[in-house]
Amino acid sequence: xxxxxxxxxxxxxxxxxxxxxxxxxxxxxxxxxxxxxxxxxxxxxxxxxxxxxxxxxxxxxxxxxxxxxxxxxxxxxxxxxxxxxxxxxxxxxxxxxxxxxxxxxxxxxxxxxxxxxxxxxxxxxxxxxxxxxxxxxxxxxxxxxxxxxxxxxxxxxxxxxxxxxx
Numbered sequence: 257x258x259x260x261x262x263x264x265x266x267x268x269x270x271x272x273x274x275x276x277x278x279x280x281x282x283x284x285x286x287x288x289x290x291x292x293x294x295x296x297x298x299x300x301x302x303x304x305x306x307x308x309x310x311x312x313x314x315x316x317x318x319x320x321x322x323x324x325x326x327x328x329x330x331x332x333x334x335x336x337x338x339x340x341x342x343x344x345x346x347x348x349x350x351x352x353x354x355x356x357x358x359x360x361x362x363x364x365x366x367x368x369x370x371x372x373x374x375x376x377x378x379x380x381x382x383x384x385x386x387x388x389x390x391x392x393x394x395x396x397x398x399x400x401x402x403x404x405x406x407x408x409x410x411x412x413x414x415x416x417x418x419x420x421x422x
Contacts, residue, residue: 294400364416
């Protein structure tokens with residue numbers, strides 16, 4: 257669990273959330289990421305994974321904390337939607353996103369290659385997508401959509417790719 261994710265003991269401290277509150281919050285997120293639309297989609301995927309019980313409350317909190325690390329107001333508002341006893345405390349601001357090192361990138365590529373060793377066209381398609389992005393033939397949002405579609409039944413690979421993007 258991330259250090260800033262804290263389980264608190266207070267209960268009954270939040271006001272009831274309405275569907276209007278939820279819609280307004282989603283609009284705020286969409287507006288905040290209007291230039292990085294894939295991040296809005298990453299948020300929606302986290303919510304879907306939580307609803308489908310692919311991740312638990314701590315998992316969704318960690319994803320949201322990472323996604324909103326430069327959007328403290330959105331992060332704090334997300335607390336309104338958490339069950340009593342859970343709260344995310346913003347981490348101190350870092351000057352830059354951490355850069356993925358070559359070793360981590362190689363591990364991820366090996367994982368994809370191993371997973372699809374009997375379907376080499378999937379790995380080849382992924383590599384082609386990375387080349388398209390590197391050559392600026394496709395936007396980051398387009399690449400994210402393509403990768404999410406390619407790995408649609410492999411949530412850990414989509415999440416791993418998301419780590420590259422964040």
